[in-house]
Amino acid sequence: MARQNTVFKEAYNRYAAALRTDTALPSEPEIAAQLGVSRSTARAILTRLSEEGIIRWNKRQKIVLRQPTDHDLFPSEETDSLHDIIERSFMQRILADDAAPGMQINELELAREIGTGTTSVREFLIRFSRFGLIEKRPNSHWTLKGFTREFALELADVREMFELHSAAEFGRLSRDNQSWADLAAIRDEHHAMLADINQRFKDFSVLDERFHLLIHRASKNRFIADFYDAIAIVFHYHYQWNKTAARQRNERAIHEHLDYIAALESRDQAAIETACRAHLHSARQTLLQSLPQIATETA
Amino acid sequence: MARQNTVFKEAYNRYAAALRTDTALPSEPEIAAQLGVSRSTARAILTRLSEEGIIRWNKRQKIVLRQPTDHDLFPSEETDSLHDIIERSFMQRILADDAAPGMQINELELAREIGTGTTSVREFLIRFSRFGLIEKRPNSHWTLKGFTREFALELADVREMFELHSAAEFGRLSRDNQSWADLAAIRDEHHAMLADINQRFKDFSVLDERFHLLIHRASKNRFIADFYDAIAIVFHYHYQWNKTAARQRNERAIHEHLDYIAALESRDQAAIETACRAHLHSARQTLLQSLPQIATETA
DNA sequence: ATTTTGTTTTTTATCTACAATAAACATTTT
DNA sequence: AAAATGTTTATTGTAGATAAAAAACAAAAT
Numbered sequence: 254m255a256r257q258n259t260v261f262k263e264a265y266n267r268y269a270a271a272l273r274t275d276t277a278l279p280s281e282p283e284i285a286a287q288l289g290v291s292r293s294t295a296r297a298i299l300t301r302l303s304e305e306g307i308i309r310w311n312k313r314q315k316i317v318l319r320q321p322t323d324h325d326l327f328p329s330e331e332t333d334s335l336h337d338i339i340e341r342s343f344m345q346r347i348l349a350d351d352a353a354p355g356m357q358i359n360e361l362e363l364a365r366e367i368g369t370g371t372t373s374v375r376e377f378l379i380r381f382s383r384f385g386l387i388e389k390r391p392n393s394h395w396t397l398k399g400f401t402r403e404f405a406l407e408l409a410d411v412r413e414m415f416e417l418h419s420a421a422e423f424g425r426l427s428r429d430n431q432s433w434a435d436l437a438a439i440r441d442e443h444h445a446m447l448a449d450i451n452q453r454f455k456d457f458s459v460l461d462e463r464f465h466l467l468i469h470r471a472s473k474n475r476f477i478a479d480f481y482d483a484i485a486i487v488f489h490y491h492y493q494w495n496k497t498a499a500r501q502r503n504e505r506a507i508h509e510h511l512d513y514i515a516a517l518e519s520r521d522q523a524a525i526e527t528a529c530r531a532h533l534h535s536a537r538q539t540l541l542q543s544l545p546q547i548a549t550e551t552a
Numbered sequence: 553m554a555r556q557n558t559v560f561k562e563a564y565n566r567y568a569a570a571l572r573t574d575t576a577l578p579s580e581p582e583i584a585a586q587l588g589v590s591r592s593t594a595r596a597i598l599t600r601l602s603e604e605g606i607i608r609w610n611k612r613q614k615i616v617l618r619q620p621t622d623h624d625l626f627p628s629e630e631t632d633s634l635h636d637i638i639e640r641s642f643m644q645r646i647l648a649d650d651a652a653p654g655m656q657i658n659e660l661e662l663a664r665e666i667g668t669g670t671t672s673v674r675e676f677l678i679r680f681s682r683f684g685l686i687e688k689r690p691n692s693h694w695t696l697k698g699f700t701r702e703f704a705l706e707l708a709d710v711r712e713m714f715e716l717h718s719a720a721e722f723g724r725l726s727r728d729n730q731s732w733a734d735l736a737a738i739r740d741e742h743h744a745m746l747a748d749i750n751q752r753f754k755d756f757s758v759l760d761e762r763f764h765l766l767i768h769r770a771s772k773n774r775f776i777a778d779f780y781d782a783i784a785i786v787f788h789y790h791y792q793w794n795k796t797a798a799r800q801r802n803e804r805a806i807h808e809h810l811d812y813i814a815a816l817e818s819r820d821q822a823a824i825e826t827a828c829r830a831h832l833h834s835a836r837q838t839l840l841q842s843l844p845q846i847a848t849e850t851a
Numbered sequence: 852a853t854t855t856t857g858t859t860t861t862t863t864a865t866c867t868a869c870a871a872t873a874a875a876c877a878t879t880t881t
Numbered sequence: 882a883a884a885a886t887g888t889t890t891a892t893t894g895t896a897g898a899t900a901a902a903a904a905a906c907a908a909a910a911t
Contacts, residue, residue: 255864255865255866255898255899255900255901256863256864256865256866256899256900256901256902257864257865257900257901258900258901258902259901260691260901260902261901261902280854280855280856281855281856282854282855282856290902290903291902291903291904292856292903292904293901293902293903293904294901294902294903296856296857297901297902312855312856312857312909312910313855313856313910313911335864335865359891359892360892360893361891361892361893362892369865369866370865370866370867371866371867371892371893372671372864372865372866372867373864373865373866375675375893375894376674376675376678376864376865379675379678379679380678383682383778385774385775385778391893392559392871392872392873392892392893392894393872393873393874393892393893394873394892394893398774404774407772407773407774407775408775410717410771410773411773411775411776414713414714414717415713418709418713472709473706474706474709474710475684475697475703475706476684476706476707476710476779477710479682479684480775554868554869554870554871554894554895554896555869555870555871555872555893555894555895555896556870556871556894556895557870557871557872558871559871559872560871560872579884579885579886580885580886581884581885581886589872589873590872590873590874591873591874591886592871592872592873592874593871593872593873595886595887596871596872611879611880611885611886611887612880612881612885612886634894634895658861658862659862659863660861660862660863661862668895668896669895669896669897670862670863670896670897671865671894671895671896671897672894672895672896674863674864675894675895691862691863691864691901691902691903692862692863692902692903692904693862693863693903693904
């Protein structure tokens with residue numbers, strides 16, 4: 254098997270699920286654009302839909318004959334991209350309790366465990382290495398540096414530098430910039446979440462990511478944006494495995510965000526810096542407290 | 553050919569060049585450690601030295617029979633690692649005049665041009681992508697973002713944040729830290745270079761890199777260190793192709809460095825910040841002026 | 852004249868294989 | 882016993898092959 258057709262399968266599921274009986278489908282290029290795939294893939298989807306008797310397809314005529322059932326869709330295991338599968342599997346491994354800093358990472362072993370080729374694992378590790386959690390010795394193995402206290406502190410330092418910079422830039426955006434509307438929407442969502450905090454505190458991490466991403470985008474700096482991508486992925490997995498006191502922690506963060514948003518909306522640079530610092534300080538504490546107490550790097 | 557033996561060839565050249573007739577060589581593990589390779593490779597080197605009649609080898613007895621000549625060494629084309637070859641070739645391409653931002657990068661074409669497999673090119677591009685000069689659209693081609701004005705400004709912004717941070721940390725190092733001695737040595741080298749600036753201005757870039765690296769190391773932050781690695785590589789190639797007014801530019805930078813070093817040695821945080829800002833401001837101007845395109849505005 | 856469909860070509864993503872290198876194990880020498 | 886050498890095994894680095902996906906080209910329909 255040279256390449257998996259997960260793009261096709263995932264897009265097929267997405268498109269099939271949205272079909273409504275007796276409607277006519279648009280042109281091939283339009284379908285392709287809707288799904289974000291090439292026309293070749295769009296045609297493959299139409300071909301299969303036709304073969305399965307879900308649509309009748311003759312040149313420009315594409316009519317939905319019946320609603321697809323769950324049975325028509327590809328199972329979810331087959332629609333994940335290999336990269337995502339490897340990422341999940343790898344993060345699970347390195348955030349597990351027995352993953353000690355300094356541990357060697359074996360490409361072949363990882364590949365076998367995940368059921369994939371070594372090339373893909375290798376490429377994943379190279380991409381992943383920019384997050385600073387693993388390191389390679391040339392011609393030899395990868396080493397797990399681990400989610401240690403040092404890592405958290407270094408991450409927090411850079412994050413603070415970047416976010417202070419981005420927040421200041423945000424405060425300088427012209428009043429008609431779209432970001433102000435986006436910020437207002439996010440502010441409202443914070444209020445809504447706060448009103449129903451006991452039920453919804455678990456949704457905070459998604460909102461948190463969107464909020465900080467909006468701020469970082471204001472800097473229009475690719476290095477800052479890339480770094481935030483890295484943070485987001487690391488946090489995503491980390492907090493998924495570390496749910497201690499999530500409700501309290503999140504409620505507090507929401508209040509800080511609201512102060513921070515108010516400061517941004519005031520466009521007062523001094524107020525922005527104060528609110529930003531306050532939130533980052535507490536985020537740093539949260540991060541440090543979430544670490545397994547033992548993990549300390551030896552190097 | 554599955555893998556090139558450049559590690560062996562490069563280490564062989566290194567070791568052969570240092571041999572002196574009639575001396576006895578140390579044990580295999582010691583040779584391996586000296587060269588920074590595995591004992592297997594060290595043994596391969598000894599085997600070849602023996603076959604070529606350069607040493608007599610019998611178990612622990614390893615005696616140098618004759619001085620190796622240039623003829624005994626591997627030609628330099630064969631000792632470069634594939635990664636370096638690809639890097640050089642690729643940088644040459646993207647810094648060439650006809651490399652316009654937005655240009656597509658084709659893995660197969662690059663591989664054929666360099667005379668290598670696609671896998672290596674792919675891995676190189678993934679690694680290289682963290683420098684922000686290229687970008688990938690999944691399932692599709694890489695795009696050259698290019699050494700543009702935006703790139704230079706974004707790079708300079710992050711560099712300034714990081715270096716101000718690192719310089720401040722440097723100023724807080726305890727007096728007995730090795731870095732102070734290293735800094736003094738670098739200071740003296742600056743004076744030496746200045747005394748003979750007309751001959752030696754070309755060596756400045758190496759000194760410049762060592763100086764800034766020393767400062768960044770003080771931060772003990774992997775993200776800052778990694779970013780500086782990226783800068784160093786990009787600058788290395790960029791200034792190699794852009795030699796306009798190198799002498800003047802470098803002389804000025806040396807003076808700024810000396811002010812900066814003096815400020816660091818004063819351990820006065822305000823003075824450090826002032827000198828650091830002054831140098832970074834001028835480095836930014838230098839970078840912007842070196843760009844192929846049009847005029848620069850003052851930031 | 853554009854847009855759509857039909858067809859072919861190009862390029863990427865991924866697997867497998869294998870030599871180079873590192874690492875581990877076994878034996879000998881000091 | 883510790884260190885060195887001898888031998889075997891494990892792991893990485895790289896090429897080459899191939900299916901999936903994208904892109905380009907050609908013909909037809911509005």
